[in-house]
Amino acid sequence: MMIDTHCHLDLVAKKKNLHQVLKEAKRAEVRAMIVPGINVNNWPEIEQLAHEHSDVYFALGFHPLFIEENCKQGAEQLLERIPLALASKKCVAIGECGLDFYFGREQESQQKMLLAEQVRIANQFQLPVILHCRKAHQDMISLLKQHRPLYGGVIHGFSGSYQQAMDYVMLGLKIGIGGVITYERARKTRTTIAALPLESLVLETDAPDMPLSGYQGQINEPKMVNMVLSSLIVLRNENEQTVTSQLWKNSKSTFNFCDIN
Numbered sequence: 001m002m003i004d005t006h007c008h009l010d011l012v013a014k015k016k017n018l019h020q021v022l023k024e025a026k027r028a029e030v031r032a033m034i035v036p037g038i039n040v041n042n043w044p045e046i047e048q049l050a051h052e053h054s055d056v057y058f059a060l061g062f063h064p065l066f067i068e069e070n071c072k073q074g075a076e077q078l079l080e081r082i083p084l085a086l087a088s089k090k091c092v093a094i095g096e097c098g099l100d101f102y103f104g105r106e107q108e109s110q111q112k113m114l115l116a117e118q119v120r121i122a123n124q125f126q127l128p129v130i131l132h133c134r135k136a137h138q139d140m141i142s143l144l145k146q147h148r149p150l151y152g153g154v155i156h157g158f159s160g161s162y163q164q165a166m167d168y169v170m171l172g173l174k175i176g177i178g179g180v181i182t183y184e185r186a187r188k189t190r191t192t193i194a195a196l197p198l199e200s201l202v203l204e205t206d207a208p209d210m211p212l213s214g215y216q217g218q219i220n221e222p223k224m225v226n227m228v229l230s231s232l233i234v235l236r237n238e239n240e241q242t243v244t245s246q247l248w249k250n251s252k253s254t255f256n257f258c259d260i261n
């Protein structure tokens with residue numbers, strides 16, 4: 001049994017038959033899927049998805065590449081929306097929020113401000129955070145040391161060094177493992193993941209993006225999380241049952257799922 005802790009089902013639905021995607025996820029023993037918020041525009045859609053499907057959950061937040069012009073206004077919109085979202089019992093985190101300097105640092109200060117705000121809001125509502133980070137691990141780690149997420153969370157789609165991963169683990173965060181580990185050439189990330197404490201790992205697909213090795217050019221979907229798990233088992237050279245049940249526990253406790261077994 002698995003949880004896909006990060007999949008953009010709202011985007012998958014634009015490319016594939018969602019009914020079929022969810023059926024196949026169920027067949028692959030994916031018991032829950034978490035759909036992250038990108039900005040105010042996708043919030044109603046993902047709330048609706050979670051409302052319609054018992055195994056779909058969501059997070060509310062601002063992706064660093066889609067930050068609002070006015071960060072203050074963004075934080076206010078989030079604060080306004082959360083009580084209602086929490087009442088549905090399907091809102092399980094704040095995110096995805098973070099830093100993304102892939103296209104440069106022009107928005108560095110806005111990104112940092114909005115990330116700090118979102119961590120503050122997550123703490124206020126006792127929620128974990130779903131963190132996105134590209135080309136910014138050092139900035140992210142120092143920001144999180146100052147604005148500590150008190151209720152844990154996940155650094156999603158992790159690829160980086162062992163030291164960076166352990167810095168996140170020391171901050172109480174889980175490391176989100178996706179399709180990148182299925183690529184032989186991702187040597188650094190594979191070595192890192194193999195060495196991290198098993199208690200610090202959770203699974204994800206980041207569907208519809210991040211296709212697995214051998215599936216390049218195809219639309220990724222939550223059922224593939226079982227192949228990420230298979231890769232992880234091979235990589236860690238540990239008992240299949242041990243890895244599967246520990247990862248199940250990790251994701252359940254991170255997102256406080258009490259209603260699924």
Ligand SMILES: [Zn+2]
Binds near residue numbers: 006
């Ligand atoms: Zn994402």
